[in-house]
Amino acid sequence: MNSERRYGTRILGVGDNDDSENEDPVVEIEKPNTTSDKPQSEDQSGRSPFQRDLDRIKYTKEFRRLKDVTQVARAGESYLYHDRLSHSLKVAQVGRRFAEYVIQQEEGTHTISRELDPDMIEAACMAHDLGHPPFGHLAESTLDKLLQEKTNPYRKENDLDPTLGELPENLDATDADNIDAYLQVNSDELAGIRFEGNAQSLRILTRLATHRDAYTGLALTVGVLLGVGKYPYGRGEWFNPDAHKSLDPWPDEPKSVEGFSKGKFGFYEDDENINKAVRYAAVEGDESISGRAAAAGIMDYADDLTYAIHDLTDFYMDGRLPLDRLLREAFAELDEKDQEGLEEADYEQAPRRELEELHRELEYDEEITTPTEVITSLATSAIITGENVSLLNPFDGTPQQRNELEAFTSFLIEYYLNRIYYDDESDHELVDTDDAYISLRFGEQECELYLSDRLEEQLSILQQITKYYVIRQPSLIAQQRGQQRVVRETFEALYDEASKDDLSWSAVPTPYRNWLETEHSHVGNLGNDAEKRARVVADFITSMTEPQVVALHKRLTGDNPGSLQNEIIR
Template sequence: MPTEDDSNVYAVRRYGRPLDADPRSAFERDRDRILYSSAFRRLAGVTQVAAVREHHLLHNRLTHSLKVAQVGRRMAQRLCKDYRDFAKEVPGGRAGWPDIVESAGLAHDIGHPPFGHTAETVLNKKMSPYGGFEGNAQTFRVLTKLAVHAHVDHGLNLTRATLNAVLKYPRYEGEEVSESADRDWPFRKRGSKWGVYRSEEQDFSFAREGEGGSGRRSLAAVLMDWADDVSYVTHDLYDYFRGGLMPLHSLQNECPDEFLEFARARRKGEKYKRFDEEVFKRQYRELKRLMPDRGWRDTRDDRKILDRFQHELLGFFFNSVSVEQGEDGWEVCIDEIAEYQVEVIKELTFFYVIRRPSLAMVQRGQREIVARLFDDLMEMFGRHRNGKRDPDHPVPALLDDIYDGMERHEKVSGFTRSHEERRARAVCDYICALTEDQAINLYERLSGNSVSQGSIFGTWF
């Protein structure tokens, strides 16, 4: 007999389910479908901050996603254990909710293009006449349309609860939201961006059924978002201290003026009006107390010291999560001090790593690659679909398949695009299905130019 519970509204799937005797729960199936998808496996070839082919052993999007999933699952398990009334009411219950949070952690970056955020800016500009581009919206599109599962034509056919948990920004571009106080830093209840394309309206409505159009994240999405930040800041410190880019051992007890001015400039605007700079500086000093007291030499003792530092950070962030019952039901709450510590580490990463000229140079080249790929594929695909096939510039089979899939889905869903809009979205989807090595290789084939592998480390300028 099938084990999935059709009476559980959170376990319902968009396209039903096969009738089999699989012993896994609906949410365990979700986790496994994501883990075994080629869209997830591709993340091994997508950058986190520095290029995936650096000689230093750094995190990529795959290892980052695995850690987000693990941290999120453990937090969910602890909350279900410590708050029994909460565990009875949360989607999936005590047994299923950790699976939902873990699945969201595995999937949360699955739509990121090659070269990460720097490519997002290019694709958003190129796609501005055609509905825009946003990495989180692309993640939802991959899960509901582009990823492949044997039993459905569109996406992985995940449960309502898992799809809702992936939605870090559950609204369309330009959509206004109420409750402006929720939009102030630190954004946990709602987020500050948009994260769904209009073409996924039916899937979005399915995932958000019962949410009342509030634009607020689900409880699992809040926890996944916190796990994302926690994983990001802890392995950033680990990677860039070992790589010699972030001098944790030599930072002063007080915030250096240059760093403070840099951080202050990045927090301009109304959304940071609740941010307290004095608390920020105090948490800088508190983090300094935990930091390694000597430079990295790659010895066993060095690894123990750094591992202890990371362990203390993770333990603090892990225990900073609680739940409470408010007027609108249960809420996941993050300790304010933990939020400030995460903010300090994010600013340290930007100050010492992301603003480096070597990384900026590499990212400029990456943007050129993505822009050229988009323009060339648009031109080639236009000729291809207009019957003017050029044997010297064949169109990749996957690009053809993505376009045909959109046509088939539009006949069923009622959502319509012009040929130009469909062509642009197909090209964008195709680029987002590439690893960085594949993108570089395709660029070299189309342009005739050879690309050196830029590095954030050891540059001469």
């Protein structure tokens, strides 16, 4: 069975449900041709199913939109910064190279070639951030709060009837994550609806985006959809009741299942049938598969690696992150052998100051690694890749410094990509557990990717360095406060517009207006009108770029009505 046989099945989206007794959406599936053992190509150009998926994603407006969506700094502020589009392109490149490297090392291994098809990995990486709303994670959390305010019957902001029973006294109605965990154990349904960027990505790929071959969505293969599934579980399923001696009284700090992230989830409740269909099709009827696919693990690793390194270099170039000083301080930690070939005249020595700050402010397990060890490793890399070590000075944009920065970045990515080891019955031996490595572990039907504790801690520290020097800056925080206000006020205005009795007089445009007027497949199985309105408005906002949502906010609030001929959204 090659990769096309197992993962080439297409999810055609949500079709019409003719069963009046069953309100769940019908997920349409198109299985690949199984009459030949040759790899299947679906068109005259000879493209494989995954190559078609890759091309299909690239040509969507949902992918183009990412050009004007924030990565860290506001999209469009400077060419120095990555936006979501350039970030996604680099994640896709790193993910593909990782898959190609593994396949090259293990040529002919059936499981690897099936699970790590480079086209499949690249397509999943390309699509992984489609669900990010304008202004990124800030808007993600804001939309989540707004949806809960409108639809959670326990919230004071609405007049919905809490028919799910009383909450424990120590459980705050605004703590959506813990309410999800409680209701997951004690009720048949959850409180209202929520917003989550990863779940929104699946919703876009299988419901909201359009393609001529699909009922809804892009009609992608299950291999690519599994690769996008960073969190292969639903709301509240992160909670681990077995980790508590008693659930009476309800624990103040509920614990997660090992490997699950508190509060995160990969699909909405009304998309659960889509998630089941993807996993059912992937294993040809066997629903026992648990955990995320190896493709999703590689996508997640490529994502973490890309923004850990590129954010570091982005903000070194703009002067906000003192990488040069950190490297100079780290040289004091190197022995003479490591400093061989480096003259003190090449750089100004720096007393240990920034490293001490990082040790105080960052979260890390010192038994695994420390900020000093991570920065010292970067300093060693700078020596390896730079002839005159110009990275030990503030960035001034000289060709030499740009060349050394590119070499430095390339070296780090290659270093972290080539940390792969194998956990099977082959002759490969795992390195010492204190090292930083990636492990591919094989089962009968799948393989999974694991990161060593040291590798995870290194990437976490690199990401936290950017957060410490950049994300906590007052200028960025002030920008975010304004962006949060834009999202909240736009949502409130559109929600009111979506509540009108006659939607022909609503500011909500088509097709979103149509979804509210009929039992549309996009929202037909939501619980009540409040949930439908909230989900449609969230979908609408998520479809916009940052300039679009700012322009619409100004129009709705009267700050700047703009031109009648400018519809903003088409």
